[in-house]
Each structure stands twice: as structure tokens, then as C-alpha cells.
Amino acid sequence: MQSKKWWKEAIVYQIYPRSFLDSNSDGIGDLQGIIKKLDYIHDLGATVIWLCPVYDSPNADNGYDIRDYHAIMKEFGTIEDFDKLLSIAHQKGLKIVMDLVVNHTSDEHKWFRKSRQNQENEYHNYYIWKDGKNKAAPNNWGAVFGGPAWKYDKSAKQYYLHLFAEKQPDLNWENEKVRHGVYDMMSWWLEKGVDGFRMDVINAISKDQRFPDGEVQPGQKYGNSWNYVSNGPRIHEFLQEMNREVLSKYDIMTVGETSGITTEDALKYAGFDRNELNMVFQFEHVELGSDENGKWNDKPVPIPELKKIITRWQTGLDRKAWNSLYLGNHDQPRSVSRFGSDGKYREQSAKLLATLLFTLQGTPYIYQGEEIGMTNVPFQTIDQYRDIETLNTYRKLSAQYPQDPARVMRYIRAKSRDNARTPMQWDSSPHAGFSSVKPWISENPNYPEINVEKSLSDPHSVYHFYQKMIQLRKAYPALIYGTFLPFGEEESKTFCYQRQWKDQTLLILLNFSEGNASVPIPKAIAQRNRKLLISNDSTRADQTLSQSITLQPFEGNVYLLG
Ligand code: NOJ
Numbered sequence: 001m002q003s004k005k006w007w008k009e010a011i012v013y014q015i016y017p018r019s020f021l022d023s024n025s026d027g028i029g030d031l032q033g034i035i036k037k038l039d040y041i042h043d044l045g046a047t048v049i050w051l052c053p054v055y056d057s058p059n060a061d062n063g064y065d066i067r068d069y070h071a072i073m074k075e076f077g078t079i080e081d082f083d084k085l086l087s088i089a090h091q092k093g094l095k096i097v098m099d100l101v102v103n104h105t106s107d108e109h110k111w112f113r114k115s116r117q118n119q120e121n122e123y124h125n126y127y128i129w130k131d132g133k134n135k136a137a138p139n140n141w142g143a144v145f146g147g148p149a150w151k152y153d154k155s156a157k158q159y160y161l162h163l164f165a166e167k168q169p170d171l172n173w174e175n176e177k178v179r180h181g182v183y184d185m186m187s188w189w190l191e192k193g194v195d196g197f198r199m200d201v202i203n204a205i206s207k208d209q210r211f212p213d214g215e216v217q218p219g220q221k222y223g224n225s226w227n228y229v230s231n232g233p234r235i236h237e238f239l240q241e242m243n244r245e246v247l248s249k250y251d252i253m254t255v256g257e258t259s260g261i262t263t264e265d266a267l268k269y270a271g272f273d274r275n276e277l278n279m280v281f282q283f284e285h286v287e288l289g290s291d292e293n294g295k296w297n298d299k300p301v302p303i304p305e306l307k308k309i310i311t312r313w314q315t316g317l318d319r320k321a322w323n324s325l326y327l328g329n330h331d332q333p334r335s336v337s338r339f340g341s342d343g344k345y346r347e348q349s350a351k352l353l354a355t356l357l358f359t360l361q362g363t364p365y366i367y368q369g370e371e372i373g374m375t376n377v378p379f380q381t382i383d384q385y386r387d388i389e390t391l392n393t394y395r396k397l398s399a400q401y402p403q404d405p406a407r408v409m410r411y412i413r414a415k416s417r418d419n420a421r422t423p424m425q426w427d428s429s430p431h432a433g434f435s436s437v438k439p440w441i442s443e444n445p446n447y448p449e450i451n452v453e454k455s456l457s458d459p460h461s462v463y464h465f466y467q468k469m470i471q472l473r474k475a476y477p478a479l480i481y482g483t484f485l486p487f488g489e490e491e492s493k494t495f496c497y498q499r500q501w502k503d504q505t506l507l508i509l510l511n512f513s514e515g516n517a518s519v520p521i522p523k524a525i526a527q528r529n530r531k532l533l534i535s536n537d538s539t540r541a542d543q544t545l546s547q548s549i550t551l552q553p554f555e556g557n558v559y560l561l562g
Pocket of ligand 1: 061064101164200201257330331
């Protein structure tokens, strides 16, 4: 039996502040902009906001490189603005979860500035410094954003590790002072009243202290570090310590970003009996289709694989741990472009994806703009992109495919993180109502067609469908706590399952294809009374469930079984 918790019942709305709403006409979103839209988020039905980093940062990686954990990024406002945001959100019944980025800091953080001065000072050991080997880096690891993962520093006369950009040196979690420095900072925010943390790349904080070379894939220059940095030897010790020292003292929500983990790993991070985290973000479904270029390709998502992954996570964690449910975020392409279809069936498929998101077991996360069906951006040239990962990858792929620049741009357009970072589309006025001046990154040209104002005024819009799905989830505990029971696993276009909780059973039928699809319904289900609770097909009527049913393109239905 599942125990009830507020964070299991939460609906999270993720905000990327830089692209949400600019209130002071500098082309960059800010905290006052978020304050203005709290009612919008509340009316949608969300109960928690996850704020991507708002801390002081030189923005090498849009705030994931923190210079001062206790200050707000100048472009976003002040700590007073933050306090105001938190208190108004709380008045409206919205909780705020902060991004916690503690695998690394900015190289401009005071700890690193001291650390690099020489090898003797007490901060040196706050980061991961190594002597070179044969006049080269300590090992062959490559950084996630391209290039080597080690950088030589003249004053320290050693190399430091940066799993991400050069300006993101990795903290040395082996050092107790680092851990306690982080715990003090977390407590400072919790004492302010924040409601939890989303923990950035948290499964990478314990590194294999041997720092061995990684495997080099054919055609690649650097070795893969991931096996030696993720789920490392002391990871669970560190998280249990963090839980004991900080998390357990507050009634908060925690979610770890943990790429590359399996369901077995997840049970260790987020098992109900583990005293570590409430839940984790797994990556299997968003990494579908990765190949020798990693995520950089434009292959369609194979639906049978998607079903298998979701089914494995739903059943693997049932009653042992809690899933986090997401189809997009600030690092992923827009969900409708990736898992649905952003052409003729954009609205229909965005609603289908909402039906999936809100009918699985776990806590659903909506990424800003998903609720109006925002799509990938059709940028034509590389100078329109801003993301460090995209720009580095463009250079790498261009060197790899010198004869085929069109292919390079296809891959960038399909997978760039900037797809999710274009300005939120509020209305059809210039710059999508995001700002009165040219934004830091161009808006998606489809904003006159796809925007909040339009979605609010149309009762059949994607926004209103999200709102209804959220209401439905709140009304039927089976959608939150119920066991997930799939059927028709062998069907390649449809995804069907029941959710069962006490005497409540819901039936969910989803068609992930652009054509009609027939779903065979097992006899035991077909015989039961059923009531259609919601459908994204306005012509779908209640009575039609028999031993088989034909779904329209991207149709999704939820029934209550009697
Ligand atoms: C994951 C974050 O979501 C991403 O945006 C960031 O670039 C890396 N971690 C490094 O902090």
C-alpha cells in the first residue's frame, strides 16, 4: 500500500527564468516576471514550481555555473524579489523547489578563486586537482560539453576536473568541509522557507578515486568518464549524510537528476526505506535513439521501446519508490516535437502526451510552454543558437561531416537544448509578449499561432486540456496512487493500461500514431461498465468500448470502470 505524501500528489511546473517573462525590458526573464504569472500557474492546477537556477552566475551555462549560492543573478532581480516571490507563491498555495547545483560551481566562486591560487591553501582541496601524466592531462576523460574534462591551471600548477564546461570545476565531495559547506547553504535556503530541491547531476558527486582512463568510442577523441563518476563508491553515504544533516529536518520535496540509472539504481536513491531522496529523474525515455553521436541525430522515437521503458519504470518502482514523470525540460527538445507531432496533429498529440503524463504513477512535471503545445524552433543558422553545448557540438559535428552542413543543422535543430529555451509565448504581440525588446534568444516564429492568450480563450485548447487532466488526477486517487497494469504490450502504435487503487479502476487507451489504430480490449475489461472521463477526440462517445476499439490519430481516452 502506498503511503500518502504531498509531494506524490504534487503537479510541478518547471520555470526556466531566463525565458519566462521579462518585466524590466532587458530582454531577459526575471523574478518579477514570474510573480506576475503566479496566478496563471495556479489556475493551470500546478502546486509546485521548480525554479531553474536563479543564483548569481557569470552564465557560462545559463546559471548552472554558480558564483554565489546566497545571491540572486543580477539580471533576475534581488534577494528581496526572491523573498517576495516565495511569500506570494505561498499565499497562493504554490510551493517553490530550488535547483541545487553542487556537483560543480563556477570558476568565479570564491572557493575556486582561492583553490586555484596554490596547492597549500585550505581551499585547494575543495576541488579535484591532479598532476598531469607525461606532460598531459591526468586521464583521457572528455567533458560533457566537448573537449577534455581537465584544464591546466598555471597558478595551481595542476589540472582541475570539470565534467561540464571549463568554467564549471567539480567540487571535491571527498572533502568533509565541502559537504558541510553545501549542507549549510541548503539549510540557509530551507530556513528561508523554500520547499525542496531538484538536485543537478547528483549521481556524479562521488568519483572513483582511481580516476582511470575511460573507454574511447570509435571516432571519438576522449574517453567516457561516466562509469567512473556516476553512482560512485560513496554516493549513498553522501546522500544519507545530506538527508540526516539537512533534508530530514524539513517537510520538503527532493528530486535528483540522475542520468544513466536503471530501476535498480533508482531504488537505492529513492527507495522508501533509504533515507536519501524522494524521487529521481531517469533518462531512458529521453535518451531513446542515441547512437555513436550520442543524442545528436534526428531519428524518430520508437514507440514500442518507449512503452517498454515506461512499463519497466512503472512496475519496477511500484510500492518501493516513486517515479518522476516528464517528457521535456530545459535540456530536452519540446515534447510535442519529439514524442508527438508538431505539424497537423500538434494539438491532438500534445493532448495525448498530457493524457500519458497525468495518468502514470509518479509526480508529473510540466515544462513551461508544454501546456500550450510549444514546439521546437526552426532556427536556420548556428548564430541563432546560444547554448554552450549546442555551439560546441556544432563545431564537433561540422568537423566530422565537412561535406554535409545540412545534416549537422538537422541534428542541431532536432536536439539542441535551445528548443526549450526560446521565450515563453504569451501573446501575439512583438516578441511573443515575453519582452518589449529583442530577447536574449529569438522567439519561435510560430508565436502568433501558438500562445497563452489564444490558448486561454479557446475552451478546446491544449491549455484547457492540461487543466482538465490535472483536475481529473486530483479527483481520482487511482491516477496518483494506483498500480499500473499494462495490456496489449505487443501493439506497436498504441499504449494501454489500467490504474487500480482500492476499488477504483481507470482504463487508459492511447494511440501514438498518425493513423487510425485498433486496440484489442481483453474480455475481462470489455465486460465491465465504463464511463468516459476525458478524451482528446470530441466525437468519442461513452458507449463504444467493446472487445476492440479503433482510435483516431493520436487519440487518448481515460475511462472509469465500474
Ligand atoms: C544538468 C542541467 O539540467 C543542465 O542544464 C546543465 O547544463 C548541467 N546539468 C550542468 O550543470
